[in-house]
Amino acid sequence: MVKVNVDMASSFIRAVLPRLACRHLKIGNNCNGRYLYGCNKRWVSSGSDLVQVEQDDSDNEIVVLKMNVKPVNACTAEFNNAMTKLIKDLDADEQSKGLILTSTLPNVFSAGLQLTALHGKSYDEIKEYFSTFQTMAHTLFTSRLATVAAINGHAIAGGCVIALCCEYRVMAEGKFHNGLNEVIVGIPMPAWVSAYTVYALGTNTAEKVILSGKKHTPREALQVGLVDQVVPPDDLIQVSKNILSDLIKVGDYPRRLSKERLRKELLMFSL
Numbered sequence: 001m002v003k004v005n006v007d008m009a010s011s012f013i014r015a016v017l018p019r020l021a022c023r024h025l026k027i028g029n030n031c032n033g034r035y036l037y038g039c040n041k042r043w044v045s046s047g048s049d050l051v052q053v054e055q056d057d058s059d060n061e062i063v064v065l066k067m068n069v070k071p072v073n074a075c076t077a078e079f080n081n082a083m084t085k086l087i088k089d090l091d092a093d094e095q096s097k098g099l100i101l102t103s104t105l106p107n108v109f110s111a112g113l114q115l116t117a118l119h120g121k122s123y124d125e126i127k128e129y130f131s132t133f134q135t136m137a138h139t140l141f142t143s144r145l146a147t148v149a150a151i152n153g154h155a156i157a158g159g160c161v162i163a164l165c166c167e168y169r170v171m172a173e174g175k176f177h178n179g180l181n182e183v184i185v186g187i188p189m190p191a192w193v194s195a196y197t198v199y200a201l202g203t204n205t206a207e208k209v210i211l212s213g214k215k216h217t218p219r220e221a222l223q224v225g226l227v228d229q230v231v232p233p234d235d236l237i238q239v240s241k242n243i244l245s246d247l248i249k250v251g252d253y254p255r256r257l258s259k260e261r262l263r264k265e266l267l268m269f270s271l
């Protein structure tokens with residue numbers, strides 16, 4: 001088990017993180033409002049407006065979730081909660097077999113945590129906010145569905161984490177970055193994010209990726225294993241669908257149980 005010094009963590013959250021985060025972005029407190037909602041599946045209801053849901057096939061087996069939090073898909077608490085609810089709803093629907101996660105924004109998959117949410121907030125509020133992100137990531141990581149991230153733009157820090165929660169990651173070619181820059185922003189990497197990264201990349205590469213805080217081009221992301229494939233932007237969704245179709249051809253029960261057994265050990269990690 002990982003030991004966490006709770007006192008150090010809480011004084012860090014209270015005193016340092018809000019200042020570091022806002023210095024990094026050169027911003028004040030400019031939280032955004034609400035966004036459009038698109039949902040055409042009767043059983044999917046996030047109770048929010050931040051994720052577009054598309055059925056991909058007549059059998060309802062494949063669902064495309066499009067993150068839709070302008071301008072950069074920063075993970076607001078409301079977005080995190082909406083995603084958690086959607087994934088749980090999909091998990092509970094036996095017809096659903098696979099999920100593609102992408103973004104409505106042309107150049108950004110996700111910019112990660114909403115750094116502005118940390119500004120001027122109390123310790124309890126910040127802790128609560130972090131926990132909405134962690135719950136969303138855990139829910140995606142352990143979803144019984146086959147999952148593919150179709151990374152159509154920058155995937156930074158928490159955005160990269162969201163993609164790492166998926167089983168397969170395809171990234172579009174382009175002037176985009178993908179990486180875990182937490183140490184640059186000033187956030188000590190939580191053990192659970194490290195564990196997910198080690199799971200996807202292997203220990204040695206994960207350590208290099210995390211401790212450098214480097215933002216990778218799509219080709220570099222492919223080399224270190226942050227993504228499994230790089231494709232022209234126009235092919236991104238079709239390639240993701242083809243991969244997902246192959247993934248869900250496997251018998252549902254053995255696949256689901258094996259995924260659960262592979263991934264559940266990692267849930268013991270928290271901070």
Ligand SMILES: CCCCCCCCCCC/C=C/C(=O)SCCNC(=O)CCNC(=O)[C@H](O)C(C)(C)COP(=O)(O)OP(=O)(O)OC[C@H]1O[C@@H](n2cnc3c(N)ncnc32)[C@H](O)[C@@H]1OP(=O)(O)O
Nearest residue numbers: 009012072074111112113114115116130154156157158190
């Ligand atoms: C010890 C205890 C600690 C425990 C901590 C546990 C917490 C769990 C942590 C899990 C790990 C996750 C960590 C994070 O995600 S930290 C977030 C780091 N993210 C970034 O550094 C990304 C910053 N953004 C960018 O690099 C670029 O914006 C991007 C490449 C994504 C897009 O570039 P582009 O040029 O297209 O857009 P702009 O830069 O002009 O941005 C447009 C506006 O969006 C605002 N913005 C950008 N990123 C964020 C963000 N993450 N949160 C909030 N707002 C963001 C930006 O300021 C611009 O706003 P304005 O138009 O108003 O200026």
